[in-house]
Amino acid sequence: MEIVILVVVIAVVALAAISGLVVSGRRKKAAEAEQPDTAASTAETPARTAEPKVGEEAEAPPEGARRTVEEVGLPETEEAAAEAPATAAEAAAAPEVETPAPTAGRLVRLRDRLSRSQNSLGKGLLTLLSREHLDEDTWEEVEDTLLTADVGVGPTQELVERLRERVKVLGTRTPEELRGLLREELLALVGTDLDRTVHTEVEGAVDRPGVVLVVGVNGTGKTTTTGKLARVLVADGKSVVLGAADTFRAAAADQLETWGTRVGARTVRGPEGGDPASVAFDAVKQGTEASADVVLIDTAGRLHTKTGLMDELGKVKRVVEKQAPVDEVLLVLDATTGQNGLVQARVFAEVVDITGIVLTKLDGTAKGGIVVAVQRELGVPVKLVGLGEGADDLAPFEPEAFVDALVQEG
Template sequence: MAPVSTETVIWIVVAVVAVLAVALIVGVVLARRRRISLTDQQEAPKAAGYQAGGAIAFAPAEHPVAERTEVDGQPGVGDDAAVPRDSVKRPLVDVVIPDEVVITPEPGSERVEDEPALDDIEPTSGRLERLRGRLSRSRSTFGTGLLGLLGAGDLDEDSWTEVEDTLLLADLGAATTMEIVEKLRADIVSRGVRSSEDARALLREVLVEKLRPELDRSVRALPHAGGKPAVALVVGVNGVGKTTTTGKLARVLVADGRTVLLGAADTFRAAAADQLQTWGSRVGADTVRGPENGDPASVAFEAVKRGIELGVDTVLIDTAGRLHTKTGLMDELGKVKRVVEKQSEVDEVLLVLDATTGQNGLTQARVFAEVVAITGIVLTKLDGTAKGGIVFQVQRELGVPVKLVGLGEGADDLAPFEPGAFVDALLG
């Protein structure tokens, strides 16, 4: 290989230096243009931020924007993803904001707090007359059975035995049945009864007499002279409908113009207090309740205390159902009454009986009467039995009047008991 001459080496060095010089000049020019472009981007929003009068609406950042590193065309941190980065920026404008914005609602659009709607309650007078159709089962026994026998003319011994059986099946009891039969036999002869109309009139008279219409059947619900409310305890065994009866009784009293407060002393059944409160809210009556499984006597005491403070006419206290055979529970019921009497007299102790239980209901009634001195009977479910004669027997056994009867599940199906209307419903 021939040696390279010195002249050739010099030209190679000059060419390399020239290329490097050109590359350096090009790099400087490009760098300068890039700095100018970045400066223009910073100055543009600054210039747009100044408005007439020199007020500043937008201030640029104190430090220059650093080199962006995101992928070209994608939004960076702080960019609006919905607006392309190369779109024209809108300048800020002054907006006049009022000191206070007043919104005037359209007429009729004002929001009013909802108040619980109170029920319309049927009048209590004449309820038994209106509900007479509910006694159709008992009517088949008295109206069809007895009137058919008595209106047939002269009765022989077999016919009178059939009359006795009819009355016994209707749960009038042996003693009441014998008294009624003896009265009928004597009066039919003395009055010369021959027609079915005469027989009906005689039977009505005898039955009404046995119901003792002279008894006071009003529920004592007027406050005492010292301003203390009347207090009524509602008692009975499990499942007879005490809570429902208490709620319906509140409706009866409110319909008669009384103010009522309810005491939920059945603390052992979880839904009892809620159920009673619902009944009260429908007629505008407050309800005093305690903790679940709490002391019933304490709840009853607080209910009467609250009733005195509010000045209501009547405090109705719903007690827990208890078997008459459980001595401890019956003693607890006596305690409830004694605690209440420390503040106010107990005017009524209403025993709720299920009319469909028949003779078993009488056994319950005797035990309750021994513990808390029953003042009145409420017979529920009378529409569901053919044994309407339980009314006669329970009054005879306890010596206290039937004051109310339940003839259906409706809110106003609790009716004050009226002997005449009841017998008329039985006879049809």
């Protein structure tokens, strides 16, 4: 009996095993039956990395225009060909030498700009002088107006005294009479008989360039003024050599060289931190060898309180004079600094003999009286004025045009 039961159990186990194999086989066949559908869908989308086929299995080439080997260029070659014209164009478009605007009448051309920022002084004075009764309080207001415009104490007192006397004699005062009166007195104050020429002409038969030294405090626009002055001189038909003696700032030498390149002027420069006197000396030497008409030397900006730097400025001038006399020393002042600029001017005048003043940013201040004050302080004339940011906005100072801008109607 036990033997029969054992045989039955073995038979059941064997039957179960056979059934499992059959089911597994059927599942495998079902999976394989589904595989062609997946492969077919994959075949519909060409694989990116399909291997090339040969012989009868090779696919037909795509339809369209064919190119020969000669017509097909490598990507690098095509890019180079595209860049070649630009490079050639850049080479062909070398910096062109500009033709600066003529200097004649520059201040007249810019009179409108000047009057927009300056005529508050003239309008204020005319308004006060037009009052029916000119009492002491009114004359004090006239003084305050002039002092606010940086005319200075001495010149203000002189002008008020002359105005009081002439207005008293004049009696009835029409607006036109007052305007004419004020114009005459301001012209007398500014000065019409001063020599405002920038001396670049060498007297006699001496074969050397005129030498101009440009000095000033940091931030007054000294390097820019030197570049603009080069344009003024080139516009007058002179050949110019620039000396970048501001060796403390590499940017200053770069800036000056850019100004020179624009008008065809050579720039002499030295290493950053080098001896400025040496650069100035070389500039005059090269200017002489090149038979240039003028050498402009841009010196480093320095605070008037720095004794060592001021002494170095004196050294630059002395070294230059071993090569050639300095014909002009221009002090660049920022018109917006007002009376503070006079303190700076006084110290510079003690170190180098200032022969002329350049007032920058005159269009940006209503304190045009600084023209009078600085001339009185130094005993030298304002020769050039900066009236804007444009390359040709440096103009010879013309007293008549300046005063007209102060008192003109409008």
